[in-house]
Amino acid sequence: MSGLLRIALKLLLNDRGKFVTLVIGITFSAFLMTQMTSMFSGILHQSAANIINVGAKMWVMDPAVETPQNSIPLPNYVLDAVRSIPGVKFAVPLYIGAGLVKLDDGTYQAATIIGLDDATLFGRPTMIAGHILDIYKNNAFIMVKDANYPKLNSPRIGTSFEINDHRAVVVGLAHTAIPGLFGLPTLYTTYTRATEDLPPTRYQISYILVEPKSRTDILPIEAAVHHLGYLALTDREFIARNDRFYEFKTGMGTNILMMTLISFFVGLSIAGETFYMFILDNVEHFGALKAIGAKSRELIQMIVFQALVVGFLGFGFGVLLSSGMIALAKLKIPNYAAMVTYLTLVLALVMVLIISIFSSYIGIRKVTRIDPFDVFRG
Amino acid sequence: MLKAHGITKTFGEGPSRTVALRDVDLSVDYGEMLYIVGPSGSGKTTLLSIISGILRPDAGQVVVKDRDIWTLDSDALAGFRLQTIGFVFQDYHLFPRLTTTENVAIPLILRRESWEQSLAQARRTLRIVGLETKEGLPPYKLSGGEKQRVAIARAIVSEPDLLVLDEPTASLDGETGRMIVSFVKENILNAHRAIVIVTHDSRIYEYATRVVRMEDGHIIPGGG
Ligand SMILES: Nc1ncnc2c1ncn2[C@@H]1O[C@H](COP(=O)(O)OP(=O)(O)OP(=O)(O)O)[C@@H](O)[C@H]1O
Ligand SMILES: [Mg+2]
Numbered sequence: 206m207s208g209l210l211r212i213a214l215k216l217l218l219n220d221r222g223k224f225v226t227l228v229i230g231i232t233f234s235a236f237l238m239t240q241m242t243s244m245f246s247g248i249l250h251q252s253a254a255n256i257i258n259v260g261a262k263m264w265v266m267d268p269a270v271e272t273p274q275n276s277i278p279l280p281n282y283v284l285d286a287v288r289s290i291p292g293v294k295f296a297v298p299l300y301i302g303a304g305l306v307k308l309d310d311g312t313y314q315a316a317t318i319i320g321l322d323d324a325t326l327f328g329r330p331t332m333i334a335g336h337i338l339d340i341y342k343n344n345a346f347i348m349v350k351d352a353n354y355p356k357l358n359s360p361r362i363g364t365s366f367e368i369n370d371h372r373a374v375v376v377g378l379a380h381t382a383i384p385g386l387f388g389l390p391t392l393y394t395t396y397t398r399a400t401e402d403l404p405p406t407r408y409q410i411s412y413i414l415v416e417p418k419s420r421t422d423i424l425p426i427e428a429a430v431h432h433l434g435y436l437a438l439t440d441r442e443f444i445a446r447n448d449r450f451y452e453f454k455t456g457m458g459t460n461i462l463m464m465t466l467i468s469f470f471v472g473l474s475i476a477g478e479t480f481y482m483f484i485l486d487n488v489e490h491f492g493a494l495k496a497i498g499a500k501s502r503e504l505i506q507m508i509v510f511q512a513l514v515v516g517f518l519g520f521g522f523g524v525l526l527s528s529g530m531i532a533l534a535k536l537k538i539p540n541y542a543a544m545v546t547y548l549t550l551v552l553a554l555v556m557v558l559i560i561s562i563f564s565s566y567i568g569i570r571k572v573t574r575i576d577p578f579d580v581f582r583g
Numbered sequence: 584m585l586k587a588h589g590i591t592k593t594f595g596e597g598p599s600r601t602v603a604l605r606d607v608d609l610s611v612d613y614g615e616m617l618y619i620v621g622p623s624g625s626g627k628t629t630l631l632s633i634i635s636g637i638l639r640p641d642a643g644q645v646v647v648k649d650r651d652i653w654t655l656d657s658d659a660l661a662g663f664r665l666q667t668i669g670f671v672f673q674d675y676h677l678f679p680r681l682t683t684t685e686n687v688a689i690p691l692i693l694r695r696e697s698w699e700q701s702l703a704q705a706r707r708t709l710r711i712v713g714l715e716t717k718e719g720l721p722p723y724k725l726s727g728g729e730k731q732r733v734a735i736a737r738a739i740v741s742e743p744d745l746l747v748l749d750e751p752t753a754s755l756d757g758e759t760g761r762m763i764v765s766f767v768k769e770n771i772l773n774a775h776r777a778i779v780i781v782t783h784d785s786r787i788y789e790y791a792t793r794v795v796r797m798e799d800g801h802i803i804p805g806g807g
Contacts, residue, residue, distance in 0.1 A: 208692035208701060212685065219680035493676035496637055497737075498665025499693050500658050578638040581749060582628050583673040 209499075213507035216487060217514060223483045224515070227476055231519025231560060232526065234472020235553050239527040241465045242549040245458065247542035249451055251386040253444045255301060258381040259319070259328035261414035263426065264443050265296070268436040271450040273443070274387070276301055278408035283435055287413050290429040292422025297322035298410040300399040304392070306357060307367040314356050317391045318368070320399025327414055330393060335362050335377025340395055345376040349391040351384040352539035368392070371402040388540055469556050473563060476519075480512060480564035484571050491572045492580035501573050508568045509561075516561030520554055584744060584777055585611040587634050590643035592626075603629040604640070605800045611745070616768055616778045616790065621797035627781040628749055630797070634779070635747045636664045648744060665693055669738030671748040675730045677722040683709060683733050684718045690741040708736045711770060728759035735763070739771055746771065746778045757786050764790045 206214075217224055255273040256264070265287055267277035287296045300320030307313055321328055321340070329337055330349060339345055346368070348360055357366070360375045367373065379393065394402075400409040415437065417423050423439060430437035438446060452458035484491075491504055524545075531543045590607040593600060603626045611617055611634075619627045632638035634645050636652050645652050652663055664670075669690075677686045684705045691701035709715055712732040714725075722730055731751060738746055748767075752760030764780070764787045772778055780791075788794065796803045 208688075208695070208698045211698060212681065212689070212692060215685065216678065216680055487678070490676055490678050493670075493672060494689065494693070495661075496664070496670055496672075497690055497693065498661045498663075498668075500661045502658075503693070578632050580676065581632050581637055581670075581672060583749075 209503055209507055210510050213510050214514065216507075217483070217511045220483060220486070223479050223486075226479045227483070227515040228518050228522065230475030230479060231472055231515060231557060232522040234468050234475070234560065235520045235523025235557050236526045237468035237471075237523075238465050238553045238556055239524055239545060239549055240530065240543070241461050241468065242552055243527060243531060243545045244543040245451075245461045246546050246549055247544035248386060248457065249448050250544055251383055251542050252451055253447050254381070254383045254385040255317075255319070256440050256443050256447070257383055258330065259299065259414065261299075261328060261416070261440060263415035263417060263423065263437055263439050265413040265415060265430050265435055265437045266443075268434075270436070271454065272447045273301065276411035279410040279413065279435065280408045281410065283433060284410060284413055286433050287415060287426075287430060287437075290426055292418050292425050294416045294418045295325070295327075296413050296415045297325055297327045298396055299328060299412045299414050300396050300409060301411045302399065303389070304368045304402070306373075306390075306392075307370075308358055309366065310358075315389055316357070316368070317385060317389045318399050318402075319391065319393050320396040321393060322414075323395045323397050326395075327416075330379035330381050333378050333380050337377065339376035340393065342374070342376055344372050344374045344398075345394065346373045347377040347379050347393040348375050349381050349393070350378045351381065351391070353384060353388055353390040356388075356390050369402055373402075384540060386542065465556075469560070472519075472557070473560050476515065476560050477564045477567060480515075481567050481571070483511075484508065484568035488571055488575055489580055492575040492577055495575065496577035496580055504572050505569050508572060509565045512561040512565035512568070516557050520557040523557075524550060524553065584613050585609075585634060585645070585647045587630075587645045588643055590630065590633055590640045590645070592629055592633065592638070592640050602800055604633070607643070607800070607802055609634065609795065609802065611777045611779060613744075613777050614772070614774045614792075616772050616780065616792045618788065618791040618794040619779065619781045619797060620783055620788070620794055621803075623783070625797040626800045627797055631747055631749055631779060631781050635668050635670065635745070636660050665690065665741070667744050669741070669743035669746040671731070671734045671738045671746070671751050673750040673753050675722070675734045675754075677730060677733055677737075679721055679723050681721070682719050683714065683722060683725070683736075686722060686733060687736045687740050689737060694741060705736070705740055708740045709733070711739075712736045712766070727755050728763060731755060731759075731763055732766075735767065735771070744776060746776065748778070748780045750782055750784075751780060752782065752784045752787055760784060761787055 267279060270277055284298055287293060302318050304316050304318040305313055306316050333350060340347055362375055365372060365374045417426055427437045528545050531545060534541045587609045590604050592604040593602045595601055607630060621627055633640045639653060647667060655663060684702055687708055688701040688705035691704055706718060709718060712735055714729060714732055717725060722733060768790045
């Protein structure tokens with residue numbers, strides 16, 4: 206490190222009070238920003254649970270569907286029409302719906318029912334107990350063992366209950382990649398049984414899952430489905446559509462954006478103000494440095510360095526704090542949605558850098574304007 | 584070593600316009616300890632700033648070691664000050680949050696000398712001004728006279744050709760002021776260096792090798 210930067214660092218560190226205020230201010234701001242954005246990306250991630258857990262490459266849906274949380278049933282002819290599109294390797298129906306489970310003790314619990322295509326069981330979960338083929342047995346359901354599993358009184362193989370007044374028997378336990386957002390237990394069964402046991406509407410296909418022959422077939426399939434009056438999306442596109450829904454159409458995104466901005470401005474004002482006072486305290490000495498022969502560029506380097514040091518320290522502590530909090534919360538609350546991603550980190554880093562740049566900018570303005578002659582005159 | 588010629592400087596415009604210097608000539612030689620004295624407002628600080636490359640004159644020329652300094656751009660001028668001039672300010676301007684050694688080392692650090700070498704040289708210089716026991720202390724723990732000696736150490740640490748001091752005794756009691764100035768004359772002045780001191784402290788006049796008197800922006804002929 207150059208001697209000047211070393212001097213800059215000493216000036217900063219030795220002003221204990223302001224240094225601590227600066228770091229705490231930025232830490233707090235970075236902590237809140239990461240916390241907010243992590244919470245939101247966790248929500249987005251879990252709200253896409255069905256898309257990720259089923260794992261189909263393409264999804265066909267009614268154009269009004271915005272999120273896998275609800276679906277609009279498709280008429281059966283669409284399945285045949287999709288199957289006849291060139292480039293479609295295979296297409297199968299999927300049922301996603303809500304069922305009302307009546308437990309042994311007489312209480313009710315809502316659950317997500319997923320009905321897999323009878324012929325292929327495409328989109329099946331990973332089994333951890335029992336065999337997937339048992340799904341074909343009478344009244345058979347496979348229960349996902351996630352954070353919501355205890356809500357059905359932690360059933361074992363052979364446990365039975367009622368779903369929408371039909372008898373249901375648990376024949377296996379399964380594991381899925383991520384739990385859903387709304388804390389509902391998930392039960393898998395066959396498409397036929399799902400559509401029989403749940404209150405029938407005229408149409409029953411929630412989604413058609415499509416496996417294209419190759420990647421190049423994706424665009425033509427999307428065009429052909431569009432021609433049918435429906436919407437085909439790849440899994441990524443569907444997740445993005447779901448993200449946009451939560452970001453812009455639920456009020457959740459706006460609120461979190463506002464909270465993030467508020468945290469940013471709180472950090473900006475604390476750090477900006479304190480840094481300005483720090484520079485003011487030293488401004489005459491910077492003027493003396495100028496008189497002695499420091500170039501403006503060197504003074505700017507010192508100030509930017511000081512602002513970056515507190516910025517990175519605050520960012521580091523803030524991220525540590527929020528990751529720690531999230532990890533702790535996840536231990537205690539199995540369904541806790543927050544998730545620190547690269548994006549949330551990059552976002553917080555960019556915001557913190559803006560705080561640093563802003564703070565050093567006001568410091569630099571002050572310092573480049575001092576006239577060494579005024580310092581000399583005392 | 585220094586020749587200033589036809590220096591003119593005005594401040595402000597309109598009714599508040601002040602002519603601080605009118606057509607001033609001044610020369611300084613190696614080995615001199617030159618005093619600039621005169622009443623308050625006569626232009627002493629202005630003249631000192633112009634000959635040391637801090638304040639640009641409206642007209643006139645300053646040549647130091649054969650360089651016409653006011654033709655240099657601001658970076659070159661900063662470089663010139665760093666290499667050639669040592670400054671002692673009236674209120675010291677030491678960084679309160681650095682140790683005395685670090686304060687003294689600053690001109691060397693600005694010259695991009697290594698941290699260790701700069702600090703070692705700063706310690707040697709503190710020994711010259713008799714403050715070797717105060718090395719690790721921050722300046723606010725020192726007395727006024729000690730602070731001024733630290734400031735002098737900082738001004739001479741990089742062996743400048745010209746040392747300029749503006750009112751170096753103004754914040755000190757008479758005895759301490761005399762001690763500082765006599766110390767400067769005995770230990771800091773030499774044949775390769777010139778010292779210019781601005782003062783109106785008559786108690787220290789006896790240490791000058793030459794005195795020029797200013798009045799209302801002029802140097803009074805034969806006024807020493
Ligand atoms: N930045 C400035 N703006 C306006 N006028 C100035 C400025 N600097 C100096 N002056 C004026 O120029 C004149 C000379 O000022 P200077 O500071 O050189 O006097 P001085 O002899 O050093 O006085 P003192 O003994 O009080 O320090 C004064 O009238 C002063 O008011
Ligand atoms: Mg003056």
